Amino acid sequence: MQTIISPLLVSHRLSLAPSVPRLLNNHHRAPPSIRLSSHRSTNSLRLFSSAAAAAASASRDSEMATEDVQDPRIAKIASSIRVIPDFPKPGIMFQDITTLLLDTEAFKDTIALFVERYKDKDISVVAGVEARGFIFGPPIALAIGAKFVPMRKPKKLPGKVISEEYSLEYGTDKIEMHVGAVEPGERAIIIDDLIATGGTLAAAIRLLERVGVKIVECACVIELPELKGKDKLGETPLFVLVSSA
Amino acid sequence: MSENEVKDPRIDGIKTKIRVVPDFPKKGIMFQDITTLLLDPKAFKDTIDLFVERYRHMNISVVAGIEARGFIFGAPIALAIGAKFVPLRKPKKLPGEIIFEEYELEYGSDRLEMHVEAVDSGDRALVVDDLIATGGTLCAAMNLLRRVGAEVVECACVIELPELNGRERLEGKPLYVLVEYR
Numbered sequence: 001m002q003t004i005i006s007p008l009l010v011s012h013r014l015s016l017a018p019s020v021p022r023l024l025n026n027h028h029r030a031p032p033s034i035r036l037s038s039h040r041s042t043n044s045l046r047l048f049s050s051a052a053a054a055a056a057s058a059s060r061d062s063e064m065a066t067e068d069v070q071d072p073r074i075a076k077i078a079s080s081i082r083v084i085p086d087f088p089k090p091g092i093m094f095q096d097i098t099t100l101l102l103d104t105e106a107f108k109d110t111i112a113l114f115v116e117r118y119k120d121k122d123i124s125v126v127a128g129v130e131a132r133g134f135i136f137g138p139p140i141a142l143a144i145g146a147k148f149v150p151m152r153k154p155k156k157l158p159g160k161v162i163s164e165e166y167s168l169e170y171g172t173d174k175i176e177m178h179v180g181a182v183e184p185g186e187r188a189i190i191i192d193d194l195i196a197t198g199g200t201l202a203a204a205i206r207l208l209e210r211v212g213v214k215i216v217e218c219a220c221v222i223e224l225p226e227l228k229g230k231d232k233l234g235e236t237p238l239f240v241l242v243s244s245a
Numbered sequence: 246m247s248e249n250e251v252k253d254p255r256i257d258g259i260k261t262k263i264r265v266v267p268d269f270p271k272k273g274i275m276f277q278d279i280t281t282l283l284l285d286p287k288a289f290k291d292t293i294d295l296f297v298e299r300y301r302h303m304n305i306s307v308v309a310g311i312e313a314r315g316f317i318f319g320a321p322i323a324l325a326i327g328a329k330f331v332p333l334r335k336p337k338k339l340p341g342e343i344i345f346e347e348y349e350l351e352y353g354s355d356r357l358e359m360h361v362e363a364v365d366s367g368d369r370a371l372v373v374d375d376l377i378a379t380g381g382t383l384c385a386a387m388n389l390l391r392r393v394g395a396e397v398v399e400c401a402c403v404i405e406l407p408e409l410n411g412r413e414r415l416e417g418k419p420l421y422v423l424v425e426y427r
Contacts, residue, residue, distance in 0.1 A: 087340035094340045101320075101330040102363055108324055134316040135332065138283070139324050142290055148283040148317070156313075158266035158276045178280060 073109035078242045080106040081222065095222050095244055097132060097193045111136070113241055114219055115143040118189055121216060125188035127151050127208060129175070129200055132193035136221065140191060149181045151190075151204050162210065166203035175203045184212025194222040195238065198229025205236050255291040260424045262288045263404065277404050277426055279314060279375045293318065295423060296401055297325040300371060303398060307370040309333050311357070311386055318403065319373035328371070331363045333386050344392060348385040357382065359389045366394030376404040377420065380411030387418060 080100040087094040100106050118140065127149045128137025134150060141148035152175070154163065160179040165172050182188065190204045201218050208215055215236045223229065223240040230238050262282040269276040283289050300322065309331045310319025316332060323330035336345070336356045345358045364370065372386045377400070387397045397418055405411065405422040412420050 082341070084340040088337070096340050098332060098339065098360060098363065101323075101332070104323075104327050104329060107330065111324060131313040131316060131332075131334075131338070134313055135310075135320045135330065138289075138317045139321045141283075141286070142293060142321055145286045147286060148289065150280060150283070150313075150317070152313075155270070157280065158269035158278050159264070181280065181284060 071113065073113060074241055077106050077110050081242065095194055097221060101135065110221060110241065111139045114140050117239065119144045122187055123189055123216060124186045125149055125182050125213065127188055127190045127204060129192040129204055133191045136193060137191040149177060151175050151177050162207060164203040164207040166199045175200065175207060177207050182208065182211055182213050186213050187216050188213045189216055190218045192220050195220045195229040196224050196227045198232030202232040205233060253295060255295060256423055259288050259292050263424065277376055279403060292403060292423065293321045296322050299421065301326045305369050305371045305398060307331055307364050307368045307395060309370055309372050309386060309390060311374040311382055314375035315373050318375060322373060331359065333357050333359050333389065344389060346385040346388045348381040357385045357389060361393065364390060364393050364395045368395040369398050370395045371398055372400045374402050377402045377411040378406050378409045380414030384414045387415065
């Protein structure tokens with residue numbers, strides 16, 4: 001059975017709110033609604049999944065299903081992420097993906113979910129943001145046959161680089177990429193473990209756009225929706241597996 | 246290659262993809278840049294395949310990757326052989342309970358950190374980095390793993406700079422590399 005990869009909202013396992021699967025609508029356009037006929041049976045979920053998946057793959061840019069069909073792998077992935085309070089400073093609930101990496105099934109499923117989504121989208125570049133983007137990006141790049149391009153903190157990359165500044169809470173930072181790593185017209189996805197305010201991802205988008213690359217999507221394991229990072233991404237869609245409110 | 250064996254035909258393709266950048270990060274250093282290897286999907290895949298073929302039947306339960314380029318090679322290897330991936334990181338990046346190991350730099354010292362609970366005494370570990378130079382970082386990595394009781398089976402790097410004798414710092418632990426740069 002072909003599974004739908006739906007970006008869904010999953011309350012974090014430590015949260016007191018009950019886990020309510022609902023669609024996380026990350027795309028700017030209204031998604032096409034996919035309805036089965038009045039057919040109701042134990043197989044309706046399976047038929048729905050197949051129909052929606054067929055529709056989704058028919059149009060490269062189409063939205064995923066609007067109905068809440070959560071991929072069964074998502075819950076395990078969400079529960080493998082550890083939340084550490086007050087790191088790196090008081091008041092911050094740090095989303096620690098290292099525990100996901102210790103769960104071989106959850107890590108494999110995480111990569112599979114991204115690979116299934118991107119493998120037929122003619123992606124030639126997977127750009128990963130240092131450093132946790134270096135853990136998720138390369139396996140995806142390898143599986144879909146794309147280049148892996150590291151986007152790094154200043155002074156790490158040798159040779160000619162281009163850089164883009166972005167704001168921090170106090171001050172600014174820079175992200176760098178090799179000149180010539182990518183070519184105009186290439187189709188890219190940008191990977192990081194998490195999107196918070198969106199500052200780093202927005203800078204990565206600007207960097208790639210400056211050299212004529214089309215960013216098909218930004219992809220993260222986790223989103224912190226209250227920080228509204230998605231709003232900083234402009235026209236670029238965002239896909240996440242887990243939303244931690 | 247640590248043994249006297251026929252060279253795998255994929256090795257030459259990998260070696261030609263590594264870019265040498267002179268005088269980086271400072272004069273006199275010939276920097277081995279693996280990012281050009283990552284731009285060639287076949288060469289990158291061959292690199293990972295060579296490691297996976299070697300380790301898949303060695304009962305490795307942990308792949309420890311050294312920040313940051315060790316993440317790029319270590320994570321795909323871990324996934325392919327069904328091992329846990331454990332990032333070994335610069336100070337203050339890992340939340341929660343950590344142990345650290347100091348190691349010498351040319352001027353001063355640095356630290357490598359690991360989550361205490363990530364690895365335990367039943368684990369058989371592989372340490373991965375893109376390159377071994379003096380061996381200081383790899384030695385620190387091995388110490389972290391040994392302190393929690395894991396067995397370090399081997400260290401694996403894409404590139405070795407043999408003139409820097411890093412191999413000798415590994416206290417008898419085997420080292421496997423794909424490419425030597427002299």
